[in-house]
Amino acid sequence: MPFSFTLMETLLFILYPAALLRVRLIIPALLLHGWLVLDSAFRYGRVPLIGTRDTLGFLALALGAAFLAFRWNRKRDVAGPLVIALILAILAGSWVSPVMRGPLPPVLRTIWFELHVILSFVSYALFGLAAVFGILFLRGNAVQDEQDQYRCALLGYALFSLAMIFGGIWAHLAWGTYWLWTPKELWTTIVWFFYSLYLHARLVRGWTGRPVAAMGIVGFLIVMFTYVGVGLLMKSSHEF
């Protein structure tokens, strides 16, 4: 990994906290981060979403972009400290993870894989932002936070469903089946069931408000376990 690249990655730890002063000040960090992702893509000739380092880095970028989109019109936002802390924690996780160099394994060279993985991590970022809005709602009972959590979860759910569908198409072309019985697939379905539950529970009288907001937080913990925990603890089809 070139020294200049590492230096610019370090710079992200300084640029992202600028969003604490004003939401739109996250833009320089996002531009630099986006450029690093693109640079990595061109350098290795592949989508830079292989391995924990790449994917955590992309998750942090997607979380920052989602935060900017949701709170664009705010000068300073109470969600800022939580989102920035989460971004920095994810970036730190990315930093300590090993770098995956070299070309993609042949089976990963398809647009279906790229769409599957990009949409998965964008939806993870939206679920993360939904959890942050859930924490804010539990603390302050601001209706805006509850509504933003719902929007994040709904958009995340739609994109996550699309990611699962693209993953199924890819699996059908690569292995002859759109579904494999492995712990990773079971946990992916758990995530999908959980957010289906969240969206339905919001319609049940008496469950709206704090119970559903708490669900949005639990959902992100399940997402993170599915992403990190299952990969570490269980064997699955998502190992290449």
Place this chain on the structure above:
Amino acid sequence: MKNFFLSLKTTVWTLFGLICIFFLGSYLMPAHRDVHGSMNDQLLFQWVSETAVLHPWAASWFFLSLAGLALLTVNTVVCSVQAIRGKWSRADFLLRMAPQIVHIGFLCILLAHFLGAGWGYRLAGSLPVEMSARLPDDRVLFLNDLRPQIDSRGSLTGWAAEVVIFENGQRVAEGVLGPNEPLFYKGMGVYLKSFDLQDRPIAHLMVNRDPGAFWALFGSALFIVGATMILLLKWNRA
């Protein structure tokens, strides 16, 4: 009883139950590899009749999940029928239709799994170059050539296996198998899983026919259409 199946609380608690069951499954699968190892290698109903019923504890999560999915299916159908039968107004037409489209998509995906679990076939075997293998429906698969693609650093970058399908003695399809590039013929897919180049090139092939594949794709498309409609309609109402 109708109220039970019509209740949103039934949906929520069934989903919660399924989450717990799948959690149990993710623990039991690696703990009982001898039971679950063949789950992806054969049709699911075949695995159930030959393996799962002999190990009811290890496969308990699977049987429980079938019960949960059956309850969710009835709940989904009853709720959707009730929603469609209710009074309609022009103002909320799309908002009432969108969840039903999602539900129909979900049911199609479940139907796909059901069809794929019981019908069709899943065959695997090794075939040397210039040899053929018999397939169901009076078909024959002939392996014409097998070429690995290796870059200047010695890394495997791909592979190409030329195959021909004969039906009733007639040449009906031919193609080159590669990574993510199977050959399809009348719902049957031929896949190159791996290969061996030691003495004589041998392809390890898989031949599948999954009658659920179309329904999975159709259901997925409906699901996404419905979800997109909900997203657009509810975004500003939230």
